[in-house]
Amino acid sequence: MTDDAHPPKLAVHELGVVARRGAEEGQRIVDAVSFFVIQGGVFTVVGPSGSGKSTLLRAVVRLIEPDAGRVLLDGRDVTALPVAELRRRVGLVFQRPAMFEGTVADNVLYGPRLRRECPERDGPEARDLAVPLLERVGLPADFAGKPADELSGGEAQRVALARALANRPEVLLLDEPTSSLDPTASRRIEELLAALAESTDLTFVFVTHDLHQARRIGDHGLLLVEGRVVEQGRLPGMLDDPAHDLTRLFATGRLSGRTGESLRDERPAAGAGPDDTGTLP
Ligand SMILES: Nc1ncnc2c1ncn2[C@@H]1O[C@H](COP(=O)(O)OP(=O)(O)OP(=O)(O)O)[C@@H](O)[C@H]1O
Ligand SMILES: [Mg+2]
Known part of the structure; x- marks a missing residue:
């Protein structure tokens, strides 16, 4: 109750x-x-x-x-x-x-970009936002620049989770x-x-x-x-x-x-x- x-x-x-x-x-x-x-x-x-x-x-x-x-x-x-x-x-x-097409960071930052909370292009600032999210789902920082279509199923599911967490959901x-x-x-x-x-x-x-x-x-x-x-x-x-x-x-x-x-x-x-x-x- x-x-x-x-x-x-x-x-x-x-x-x-x-x-x-x-x-x-x-x-x-x-x-x-x-x-x-x-x-x-x-x-x-x-x-x-x-x-x-x-x-x-x-x-x-x-x-x-x-x-x-x-x-x-x-x-x-x-x-x-x-x-x-x-x-x-x-x-x-x-x-x-x-x-989505692009890098792992592009995928993770999809929501924040839609809301214009993060830079459009990959760079140090975008990376600084993406890396802590990747770490939260147990992926190393160097995944940020990896093409998203090269991920294994388990890695892609982690990135999908990081992409969801990037929106700070409740x-x-x-x-x-x-x-x-x-x-x-x-x-x-x-x-x-x-x-x-x-x-x-x-x-x-x-x-x-x-x-x-x-x-x-x-x-x-x-x-x-x-x-x-x-x-x-x-x-x-x-x-x-x-x-x-x-x-x-x-x-x-x-x-x-x-x-x-x-x-x-x-x-x-x-x-x-x-x-x-x-x-x-
Ligand atoms: N947009 C839709 N229009 C018509 N029927 C649909 C639609 N989406 C799902 N269905 C039908 O509704 C039923 C429930 O589908 P749903 O995908 O929600 O089941 P599920 O429990 O998630 O199954 P699974 O464990 O296989 O993923 C199924 O019979 C499916 O064919
Ligand atoms: Mg289902």
């Missing part, structure tokens, strides 16, 4: 997205999803492939305009904020990091940031995120379909299936002692992909809801 001392940093109320094209056209791919996370909290969204996790994150930062519900940042409806301000304050790191949405990496690179990014969570008051929403990762990361979380919240609560407890059969199936690796119409008429498990989650122990 939140209280005056721990108001929600980010609150999502009954968010809904209807598919406007493709096989899902007309269906709710995100359906009445609610959760909140307090400042400094780590909230994990788990769910099988195609359950709407990426769509949910995109709707939070209005890369997709939600069809229903509200998103509040510090209690304020994000539709009242200019989109540029929303996306500076709430960063999104994508599943597959896309590097909330970071991470969409399966390690899913395209090998186990070692994946574990390193995970450790880096854990260190960031420990050393800053950044608020995280972490999406993963990896059960082991969900158990390691995040103090609270929810299971999304076919766009709907099946269950939410503390982690790893919710996965160890699920209230819902679908959570049990997911937690034992037996729930994958879309499950047809099975969930459409089901209600979330008793007790599931934003009041039961989002608080730190």
